[in-house]
Amino acid sequence: MGSDDPVNVNQFQQLAKQLLPKMYYDFFAGGAEDEHTLKDNIKAFSRIMILPRVLVDVSRIDMSTTILGFETSSPIMVAPTSYHQLAHPQGEVATARAASACNTIMVMSYSSTRTIEEVASSCDGVRFFQVYVYKRRDITAHLVQRAERNGFKAIVLTADTPRLGRREADIRNRMIRPHLKNFEGLISTKADSLARGSNLQAFVADTFDASLSWKDIEWLRSITKLPILIKGVLTGEDAMRSLEAGVDGIIVSNHGARQLDYTPATISVLEEVVRAVGFKVPVLLDGGVRRGTDVFKAIALGARAVLVS
Numbered sequence: 001m002g003s004d005d006p007v008n009v010n011q012f013q014q015l016a017k018q019l020l021p022k023m024y025y026d027f028f029a030g031g032a033e034d035e036h037t038l039k040d041n042i043k044a045f046s047r048i049m050i051l052p053r054v055l056v057d058v059s060r061i062d063m064s065t066t067i068l069g070f071e072t073s074s075p076i077m078v079a080p081t082s083y084h085q086l087a088h089p090q091g092e093v094a095t096a097r098a099a100s101a102c103n104t105i106m107v108m109s110y111s112s113t114r115t116i117e118e119v120a121s122s123c124d125g126v127r128f129f130q131v132y133v134y135k136r137r138d139i140t141a142h143l144v145q146r147a148e149r150n151g152f153k154a155i156v157l158t159a160d161t162p163r164l165g166r167r168e169a170d171i172r173n174r175m176i177r178p179h180l181k182n183f184e185g186l187i188s189t190k191a192d193s194l195a196r197g198s199n200l201q202a203f204v205a206d207t208f209d210a211s212l213s214w215k216d217i218e219w220l221r222s223i224t225k226l227p228i229l230i231k232g233v234l235t236g237e238d239a240m241r242s243l244e245a246g247v248d249g250i251i252v253s254n255h256g257a258r259q260l261d262y263t264p265a266t267i268s269v270l271e272e273v274v275r276a277v278g279f280k281v282p283v284l285l286d287g288g289v290r291r292g293t294d295v296f297k298a299i300a301l302g303a304r305a306v307l308v309s
């Protein structure tokens, strides 16, 4: 290993900043508005201390666990993130191979740059499919069913994005979204720069169904047999509502602080959600997980696993 090789996730982020065009780096790294929650997701972890017990035999460590009955080598899954080809030509196929090599679960984004079929055929591995609901429900149903046919094992419904968060870096950079091959022939995938603002934001306003509500979990269940997880829960109330709706898992998430700024740091609300759920379904968490100690803290506070972006 050379002395410049990264030894932690933060150093990978610095390398990305050096290598990527500013428009893309800012898209990947940025949050909504003041980016208060973006910082707090990380700070909240740093406020939690660990009290170790000594003289415990740690010569054999087994971090494996099961999530919805699927075995993974550790409680660390890959969070759904859009547009991987903006960072690397192989895009989500490379991510899928990495997740498979680590024997963990990848959640593939609805806004992936490689297709469901390309990812499914690239390697073995347990994969879940994340879903945004479009106004054109037929398109969303088509994608969910393609994922099911291609061996994806669960649906992750992202509940915190009826509209896109106000990401000021993207507005300033006049962010241009990439071409999404999954939607070829289904919607216009041409993406032009706008005279002002983020074309991603304009696209979401045109395409995403802002009327998304609890009853749509039933709709989702009517189009797929796969288990459904809900992503974006931050309160005990919504956790209980999720159970009533019959979900198979809950992901405590504020979308990496990219949606509503001034939501609480995810690790600070985990216990409340876990208490409301009472281990009836697995509770997962993402947001600010950058180190093994963060994973440990989330597990200790009741998460079954974490997702990293």
Ligand SMILES: Cc1cc2nc3c(=O)[nH]c(=O)nc-3n(C[C@H](O)[C@H](O)[C@H](O)COP(=O)(O)O)c2cc1C
Binding pocket: 027, 028, 029, 041, 079, 080, 081, 082, 109, 110, 111, 130, 158, 231, 253, 254, 255, 256, 257, 258, 286, 287, 288, 289, 307, 308, 309
């Ligand atoms: C570049 C980027 C793209 C994302 N795209 C999606 C997406 O398509 N669907 C989704 O549900 N969440 C998306 N997220 C949110 C992540 O799944 C996850 O909730 C969040 O990144 C966790 O916080 P962290 O970035 O601090 O790890 C995205 C996050 C990032 C950073």
Ligand SMILES: CCCCC(=O)C(=O)O
Binding pocket: 082, 111, 161, 200, 204, 255, 258
């Ligand atoms: C239209 C895709 C939105 C992607 C996303 O969820 C994110 O950038 O956070």
